[in-house]
Amino acid sequence: xxxxxxxxxxxxxxxxxxxxxxxxxxxxxxxxxxxxxxxxxxxxxxxxxxxxxxxxxxxxxxxxxxxxxxxxxxxxxxxxxxxxxxxxxxxxxxxxxxxxxxxxxxxxxxxxxxxxxxxxxxxxxxxxxxxxxxxxxxxxxxxxxxxxxxxxxxxxxxxxxxxxxxxxxxxxxxxxxxxxxxxxxxxxxxxxxxxxxxxxxxxxxxxxxxxxxxxxxxxxxxxxxxxxxxxxxxxxxxxxxxxxxxxxxxxxxxxxxxxxxxxxxxxxxxxxxxxxxxxxxxxxxxxxxxxxxxxxxxxxxxxxxxxxxxxxxxxxxxxxxxxxxxxxxxxxxxxxxxxxxxxxxxxxxxxxxxxxxxxxxxxxxxxxxxxxxxxxxxxxxxxxxxxxxxxxxxxxxxxxxxxxxxxx
Ligand SMILES: *Cc1c(COP(=O)(O)O)cnc(C)c1O
Numbered sequence: 001x002x003x004x005x006x007x008x009x010x011x012x013x014x015x016x017x018x019x020x021x022x023x024x025x026x027x028x029x030x031x032x033x034x035x036x037x038x039x040x041x042x043x044x045x046x047x048x049x050x051x052x053x054x055x056x057x058x059x060x061x062x063x064x065x066x067x068x069x070x071x072x073x074x075x076x077x078x079x080x081x082x083x084x085x086x087x088x089x090x091x092x093x094x095x096x097x098x099x100x101x102x103x104x105x106x107x108x109x110x111x112x113x114x115x116x117x118x119x120x121x122x123x124x125x126x127x128x129x130x131x132x133x134x135x136x137x138x139x140x141x142x143x144x145x146x147x148x149x150x151x152x153x154x155x156x157x158x159x160x161x162x163x164x165x166x167x168x169x170x171x172x173x174x175x176x177x178x179x180x181x182x183x184x185x186x187x188x189x190x191x192x193x194x195x196x197x198x199x200x201x202x203x204x205x206x207x208x209x210x211x212x213x214x215x216x217x218x219x220x221x222x223x224x225x226x227x228x229x230x231x232x233x234x235x236x237x238x239x240x241x242x243x244x245x246x247x248x249x250x251x252x253x254x255x256x257x258x259x260x261x262x263x264x265x266x267x268x269x270x271x272x273x274x275x276x277x278x279x280x281x282x283x284x285x286x287x288x289x290x291x292x293x294x295x296x297x298x299x300x301x302x303x304x305x306x307x308x309x310x311x312x313x314x315x316x317x318x319x320x321x322x323x324x325x326x327x328x329x330x331x332x333x334x335x336x337x338x339x340x341x342x343x344x345x346x347x348x349x350x351x352x353x354x355x356x357x358x359x360x361x362x363x364x365x366x367x368x369x370x371x372x373x374x375x376x377x378x379x380x381x382x383x384x385x386x387x388x389x390x391x392x393x394x395x396x397x398x399x400x401x402x403x404x405x406x407x408x
Contacts, residue, residue: 016067074225089232102125107150149195181201268369272308325376342360
């Protein structure tokens, strides 16, 4: 699989459209074949072949790794079995006593993993609000070995200034790891902004078809990438060939999917903003969003995720029950629109107090916009809102006539 074209010389759209195409030496198949074999024969016991055992490496996974590395501008990529496996792989770079800094509002599974590993003494853990310069300063004063960032955050779409974190990290030699799941390399390239490692849950935008759970780690530096690949083989978290095959297939349409989904999200957001049953919209594309300027400076677009805080007269549970085009589900970034109430779903493991601190109210609804037409999505939300206000009004009427009059 010799690649004469240097990935950097090609536009990313071209890179994924051509990844692995017509590279099959057996039959010259145009679409790359799927190599499911667990093991590969040696021509001679003294000559180790390029592939010998599929955990250590297989041609299908290599194609996906090279495509993802090219997209993120990485020297080496490692494809693993899930986003959580990708994050855990990176934690092999820290030793007991060393400090890991992570965002206080990181993905719930990441929070659980970091907390559990820290409790076992694998490292010391400091959670910080990385959008607050004073907290960032305090976290870096402890001289961390590894800093994880996740921007935009979930579910409030807070924006962390990647360049500011990198500047601090340079001062103390910390490794900066960016979870780029929410935007994908189509909209943000953290390695260009100075990060050392990008991790992905490829389950989301990268595959985009909600039929694979997978992850990837992309390192800017070859030696660091080789180290991560060694650990991935050692611990056995590498991705399966069939998952890699499907993910490369999904990846080919990343750019048109992401562009269309974010255009639709922008349209839905601006039409919802005019509705008086909407109290707050959290979308970095809005000039009123506190992270708008930073997002503009480090992202190529604002993405297709947003959250809405609904007014008090809206029963948000009824709202979700009345949506027909949005599936009530966790996850994001697929071709299909999804909706969730973080307080009862993605963030249910947090205590009500912790949710309050993080700014996640019971009235918050998170939307992931898919490939449907925006007219249909807006009509679906407005119709469900009409019903959610009616049912909410009935419920409130039993409590006090004062509140009930608000719902009229
Ligand atoms: C989903 C997700 C993960 C975890 O990925 P899995 O593929 O579900 O293991 C990590 N980080 C972010 C931001 C995610 O959205």
